[in-house]
Amino acid sequence: MKPKQFGVALGLLMTLLSHNLLYAQTPPGPTPAPLPDDSLAFCRKQNWAKTCLNTLLTYRCGQYFDILSPVKTQLCSASAYSMIDYLDYKTVQVIENNKIYRFKVIFTNQLKSLINNPIVQKYLSSLAVDLSEAMKFHEPFDLYQYTLKYAKDRDSAILWLGILFQDTTFSRVQVQYLEDLDSNRKLSHKERQIKELMKEIAIMLEPKNLVKEDYQKWLKLYPDLKGNDLNSYLNPSFYHFYPIALMATHLRQNSWSKGYAALLPFALNSDYEFQTLDPDNWPWRHPAPFEVTSNLEWKMRDIYTGLVASLFGANKESLTPAFLTFKTKFAANPFGTMKEWAHKK
Secondary structure: OOHHHHHHHHHHHHHHHHHHHHHHHOOOOOOOOOOOOHHHHHHHOOOHHHHHHHHHHHHHHHHHHHOOOOHHHHHHHHHHHHHHHHHHOOEEEEEEEEEEEEEOOOOHHHHHHHHHOHHHHHHHHHHHHHHHHHHHHHOOOOOOHHHHHOOHHHHHHHHOOOOOOOOOOOHHHHHHHHHHHHHHOOOHHHHHHHHHHHHHHHOOOOOOHHHOHHHHHHHOOOOOOEEHHHHHHHOHHHOOOHHHHHHHHHHHHOOOOHHHOOOOHHHHHHHHHHHHHOOOOOOOOOOOOOOHHHHHHHHHHHHHHHHHHOOOOOOOOOOOOOOOHHHHHHHOHHHHHHHHHOOOO
């Protein structure tokens, strides 16, 4: 982070702490306390604006770390700014069933670089064929290990999967971004070929398609963690795992921010879910305790996926809790659980 950015982050942090400390330290109860001032109000309409994300995570740092630990809080805030800068996101427009959607695509500069890497090109060409064959006959296929074979090391495998397949839902934002470049004649012939390979693979990996193909019987989407069968509990939506793990990897690779690598990506992913889990309280307060009904099971798995991904990217996967344990604890006390994870070593 540049000195000027750090100064802005620090000033914002101190302002938020002085205005909102009372509310930051109080977990939500059956009768919510009055909401704080309007420092975060604009997030309700601009929840993906860069200013909102920086302000929100700075606010979370103030909630999770005691005011008597100003150095930790300041480093947390500075690390949040670094992570949001790293996202390098842009907006793409996606049309589906005659409806227009606007989504964010992340890691855009690295995406263009990756598709011009000859090793990545070979990987995508092979993956398109091998995954198609595995799907056709429901033969065992381990996506992470397959990627690792080409990428050679864990950080590179996370980078490839987190950028090339950041979104495998109908929107496929990384493909749409390249489509937009192509429509403006900004892709070479080879880049267009790679774009089509990415699209083909992303369609195969679309969650609805995977469920239809009974994927859990033959396909492993995520790495194995000792004593924790992640592929049984994590949803097949890539954007909750590999991009989150990549954010954690980025923070871990910097000595001053590595202490927040397991927290901030998890916090960002969780806030994405908090918006609909308890919209009246968001963004000021954490959700009130809730019962995990069948309607909320999927959302609970998405929150858990963000935690597991952050731990994996931070090289702290040994701390990964069992899903059922995490679900029970989180639903009973969302604020307390988030704060507890902020202080995990």
